[in-house]
Amino acid sequence: MERITLAHGDGGELAHKLITDVFVSMFHNDHYAKFDSATLTWGAHELAVTTDSFVVKPLFFPGGNIGKLAVAGTINDLAVVGAVPKVLTCGFIIEEGFSIRDLKTIVQSMAEEAKKANVTIVAGDTKVVERGSADGLYINTTGIGVVSRPLDRKICEGDSVIVSGSVGDHGVAILVARGELGLVSTVESDCTTLYPLISKALKASNHIRLMRDPTRGGLATTLVEICEDFGVTIELEEDRIPIKKEVEGACELLGFDPLYLANEGKVVMIVPKEDEQAILDVLRSQPEGKDAAVIGTVRATNKGQLLLRTPLGTTRRLYRLTGLMLPRIC
């Protein structure tokens, strides 16, 4: 009998298969499955709705905690569809014995993160489960935003691909924080609310085609999904993708590919070539976007492939993450 494995939750090939085979096929709504948030027309307004659950381990990590992650992650999902995030709800599943002091720290971070985007937390739910039934604390958040300027999602040949900063920081910060690898690193998670940054970019250009926040599965998996969903071929330039030295070092040591590590404070955008510089200038003027870079180009609007040009001049195709990334033995 086929069963759920941990690999079904890593955002890669198996997660994709699970979503398409089970949820999309049974909920009969494959159009919305393409986007981070669903956009719904409600009277005169267009609303964006998203939901996400957070089960990160450890709950506290350099650069944030599960609460900050939950609020930032949900706001980011709204922001990348061009919505102004307005309200959040949150559900807590708490394991018996959990420290109230830690809970207060986490909730305080949620309040601070929501404030950054002027978002109100309006409703919630609390469940306590027996010791051993949960890993300390799980949080579910649902977000609603108002779409003031929908993205046209019309990707054209020659469009540029921009990433707002270095990739893989969150993935490495979490791996190190787990303490299982015996690594010491100064890398902090990039976990942050991107709405203020994205709203400035939207003011700099009226023609941003599409945005995504490359979380689980990393930059590569996110762009593979865009290529497949929109039928476009994107070519990335490997030596233009910003990666911190510490992240690259950890990846070399463990045999990981930074392009597949999770990010929690980065946005990837597809923009017209002529708007590229204006958007880059705005992103780089903000601390969250100071390392923003143009990392690739839309080569064609058929085929739906993600390609990577290596510094040696060869090109290889990138696919979704297949299976869990695990450190090598030797």
Added chain:
Amino acid sequence: MLDVMDSPTHSALSRTLLQEVRMLASQFQQTFGRVPSFMEVCGSHTMALARTGIKKALEGYVRLISGPGCPVCVTDQVTIDAMISLTNGSDRIICTFGDMMRVPGSYGTLMQAKTEGKDVRVVYSPVDAVRIAEQHPHQEVIFLGIGFETTIPILAAAVKEAEEKQIHNFSMWMSTKLVEPILRRLLHDGEVLLDGFLLPGHVSMVMGREHFEFLATEYGLPAVISGFEALHMLSAIRHLLMSALKQRAIVLNDYKSVVAEQGNKQAKYWMNHYFTLCDEAWRGIGVISQSGMDFKKEYDRFNAKIKFSVSTSEPRRTKCRCGEVIRGLIDPPQCALFGKACTPINPIGPCMVSSEGSCAAYYQYMREE
């Protein structure tokens, strides 16, 4: 990839080096009338050569053959089946490196055993398994000890910790492999024509450069110890080509920042303190005398093979050609199962599932659809 703090000089240097390698390879072809063939022994090199694009960039110039350097891939099917069947006992916690979780046994995987409720845990160091044993004194903790010389000292470190803490519920099911005997077997069999070896940086870190002198002195082949970045590997291939052109057999250490002439004496001491040479069965090759390490008799109390008996039936036969892949006889796409019946999500053989396997490297980095 661009480091946000640096300028991209690596890229220009890599391209220059690549051009030089191609030029030397063309000279070799003109001199000897064939493409030079080098074997990378290490699975991490296999992955890195594919990921950096070197393998593709050298197509038609240099044949890079993946050797038997992935610890998961070379583990015999009977051993894999035995390791998986260890989960059948009650009150046991099986600890393993993550790579083993999805390796197909004849009748299931460790991952399946875990989803069915067996206590199988991924650890990042065997020492973590000792700590688990300490925390669960009423259960038996068994670590699945696979790996080459890079890993064996870490296994020894775990046994040392268990010994010092007097932990009696910890043991290891050893199936370790040594590089020298398998290289000798490959060269003795002569199934693949080789002009040199790209030697494993990590194994050499433990064993030292001089350990590989036999390749030059006994077999007349050049070999270069290399790191894992594109520049390291291109530099090593350049050295190999220069030696092969001059028909000069030397073993060169091109990874001096990490590898010492005599290796890591401390690591070798602890390896030999707890373990002794033993015969090992290699996938697709068979038993090679004295090609692995197992517990010395006086440490039988840590030997899971002595503590627990497992029953395995005859391994299920498939059309998987991993055995030929690790001997360098075929490239992964030449296996009829590659990319069709056998993918990383549904692997038939270990070379497709291991993060150091050549089929996985091809699938992830060199597959074209």
